[in-house]
Amino acid sequence: MTTAPNVSAIYAVAWPLTLKALMLHGIVVIDAYLISALGEEALAAMGLAGALVGLLLGILFAFSNATQIRIAQSFGATGQVRLKTAFYCGLVINLGSVLIGVGLVALFGRAVIESAAQTDWIAAQAMSYLQVFLIVVFAEAIGQCLGSHFNGCGNPRVTFYSYLIAMPINIGASIILIYGLYGAPELGVAGAAYGSAIASLTRVMFMGVKFFRENRLFLDVKGWLRDSFAMAFKRHLLFSLPIAGTFLSMTIGTQVCVLIYARMSINDFAAITLIMPWVQVAGTFGMSWAQATGILVAQLLGAGADEATLDTFLSRAWRAAFVAAAVVSGMYLVLCLLSPWIYAGLEVETRAALWMFLPTLLLLPFPKGSNAICGQTLRAAGDTLRVMNIFVASQWLFKVPMTLLLVLVWDVPVAWVFSLFLMEEIVKLPMFHRRLWRGDWKRANVDDV
Structure with a gap:
C-alpha cells in the first residue's frame, strides 16, 4: 500500500x-x-x-x-x-x-x-x-x-x-x-x-x-516482533497508555462539568442535558471519518509510503471531512427545527434554550472534525503522548475552569456555557495543526514506535 x-x-x-x-x-x-x-x-x-x-x-x-x-x-x-x-x-x-x-x-x-x-x-x-x-x-x-x-x-x-x-x-x-x-x-x-x-x-x-x-x-x-513478546508488549503498552489517559481525562472532565451544570436553573440544565447525547451521536459521522483516515495513514506508514503520497491522501481526507462536517451541521439544524415536536412536553424556556445552542451547533463540526483528523493522524504515527497533552491542556486549563467561571461566578446565559464546546475545539486547533504541519509524522518509522 x-x-x-x-x-x-x-x-x-x-x-x-x-x-x-x-x-x-x-x-x-x-x-x-x-x-x-x-x-x-x-x-x-x-x-x-x-x-x-x-x-x-x-x-x-x-x-x-x-x-x-x-x-x-x-x-x-x-x-x-x-x-x-x-x-x-x-x-x-x-x-x-x-x-x-x-x-x-x-x-x-x-x-x-x-x-x-x-x-x-x-x-x-x-x-x-x-x-x-x-x-x-x-x-x-x-x-x-x-x-x-x-x-x-x-x-x-x-x-x-x-x-x-x-x-x-x-x-x-x-x-x-x-x-x-x-x-x-x-x-x-x-x-x-x-x-x-x-x-x-x-x-x-x-x-x-x-x-x-x-x-x-x-x-x-x-x-514475535523484536524477538521477544515481553519487549513487544512493553512497546505496545507505552504506545497505548497515552490513549487510555486521554479517555480518562475526558471522562473525568465531563463528569466535573456535569456537576457544575447542575448548579444552573432547571430549564437550562435540562436543555444542556438533552443536547449532549445528540452532539455525541451526530458527531459519530465526523469521528468515524477521522478514525478511518487514521487507519489508512497507519497502513501507509507501515508500508513505507513517501511524503508526497501521505500529503495527497491527507488532503483528500481533509476535504471530504469538511463535507461530513457540513452534513452534521445540517443534522443539528433539523434537530432544532423539529425540537417543538420531538420535545413537545418541555416548557417554553427549555425549548428556547435549545434554539440558543444552534449557532454553536452549526459551527462545532468543522473545527472538531479537523482536530480529529489531526489527532488520528498523529496517533497513527505514534505521537500519542502529544495528542494526550493537547486534550488534557485544553480541558483542564480551559474548559473546566471556564465552565466554573461562567456558571458559578458570572452566571451567564446557557448559550455561552454551551459555546465552550466550540471554544475548546478552537483552543486545540493551533496546537494540533502546528504539530501536524511540522511534518514529523510523515517521517515516522513505525518499527521504532
Missing part, C-alpha cells in the same frame, strides 16, 4: 465504523427504554451501575483503539509476525485492564453504589445488574481486540455485522428476561444485563470464528 487511497477507500472503512457506533449507542438507549416500564427507581439502578461499567468499557475501548492503530501499521507492512504480535499484545492488555477493573469493583463497588443509592432497593438492583454485566466486560475484552484486528486490516464490515447480529439478540433476550416471558424467570433490571451478556458473547463467537478461519489464531506464525 504505497499509493494514496482515494475518498471511496476512506468511505469504505468509515461507514461500517459509523453504523457500528450508532448501533452501540442505540443498544444503550433501547435497554434504558425497556427498563423504564419498571419505574424511575429501576432506571436509577441501571444508571448507577452503568456509571461503573461505562468506565471499565471506556478504558477497554481506549486500549483497543491503540491496538487498532498498531494492527493497521502491521497490515501496511504486510508482516504476519507483526500482526500476530500486535493482536496478542492488545489482547493481554485488554484482559489485564479488565482484571484490574473487576478487582477494584469487587473491593469498592458495593460501597460506592450503597453510598450513592437513595434506597436499599436501588442499591440491590444496581449490584445485581453490575455483577451480571461484568460478563459483558470480559467478553468485550476479547471482542474489542477482534474488532480492532478487522478494522485495522481494512475490513470493518465484520465488526459491523457482529453488532448487526448482536442488537436484535440483545433486545429480544432483554425483553424476555426483564419481564419473564415464555416461561423464563422474571429478572427485572438484571434481565437487561443478561440480555447484553448473551448478545456480547454471540458477537465474540461470530468474530472469533471469522478470525480463526482467516488466521488460525496465528498458530502457524512463529516468533
Whole structure:
C-alpha cells in the first residue's frame, strides 16, 4: 500500500465504523427504554451501575483503539509476525485492564453504589445488574481486540455485522428476561444485563470464528516482533497508555462539568442535558471519518509510503471531512427545527434554550472534525503522548475552569456555557495543526514506535 487511497477507500472503512457506533449507542438507549416500564427507581439502578461499567468499557475501548492503530501499521507492512504480535499484545492488555477493573469493583463497588443509592432497593438492583454485566466486560475484552484486528486490516464490515447480529439478540433476550416471558424467570433490571451478556458473547463467537478461519489464531506464525513478546508488549503498552489517559481525562472532565451544570436553573440544565447525547451521536459521522483516515495513514506508514503520497491522501481526507462536517451541521439544524415536536412536553424556556445552542451547533463540526483528523493522524504515527497533552491542556486549563467561571461566578446565559464546546475545539486547533504541519509524522518509522 504505497499509493494514496482515494475518498471511496476512506468511505469504505468509515461507514461500517459509523453504523457500528450508532448501533452501540442505540443498544444503550433501547435497554434504558425497556427498563423504564419498571419505574424511575429501576432506571436509577441501571444508571448507577452503568456509571461503573461505562468506565471499565471506556478504558477497554481506549486500549483497543491503540491496538487498532498498531494492527493497521502491521497490515501496511504486510508482516504476519507483526500482526500476530500486535493482536496478542492488545489482547493481554485488554484482559489485564479488565482484571484490574473487576478487582477494584469487587473491593469498592458495593460501597460506592450503597453510598450513592437513595434506597436499599436501588442499591440491590444496581449490584445485581453490575455483577451480571461484568460478563459483558470480559467478553468485550476479547471482542474489542477482534474488532480492532478487522478494522485495522481494512475490513470493518465484520465488526459491523457482529453488532448487526448482536442488537436484535440483545433486545429480544432483554425483553424476555426483564419481564419473564415464555416461561423464563422474571429478572427485572438484571434481565437487561443478561440480555447484553448473551448478545456480547454471540458477537465474540461470530468474530472469533471469522478470525480463526482467516488466521488460525496465528498458530502457524512463529516468533514475535523484536524477538521477544515481553519487549513487544512493553512497546505496545507505552504506545497505548497515552490513549487510555486521554479517555480518562475526558471522562473525568465531563463528569466535573456535569456537576457544575447542575448548579444552573432547571430549564437550562435540562436543555444542556438533552443536547449532549445528540452532539455525541451526530458527531459519530465526523469521528468515524477521522478514525478511518487514521487507519489508512497507519497502513501507509507501515508500508513505507513517501511524503508526497501521505500529503495527497491527507488532503483528500481533509476535504471530504469538511463535507461530513457540513452534513452534521445540517443534522443539528433539523434537530432544532423539529425540537417543538420531538420535545413537545418541555416548557417554553427549555425549548428556547435549545434554539440558543444552534449557532454553536452549526459551527462545532468543522473545527472538531479537523482536530480529529489531526489527532488520528498523529496517533497513527505514534505521537500519542502529544495528542494526550493537547486534550488534557485544553480541558483542564480551559474548559473546566471556564465552565466554573461562567456558571458559578458570572452566571451567564446557557448559550455561552454551551459555546465552550466550540471554544475548546478552537483552543486545540493551533496546537494540533502546528504539530501536524511540522511534518514529523510523515517521517515516522513505525518499527521504532
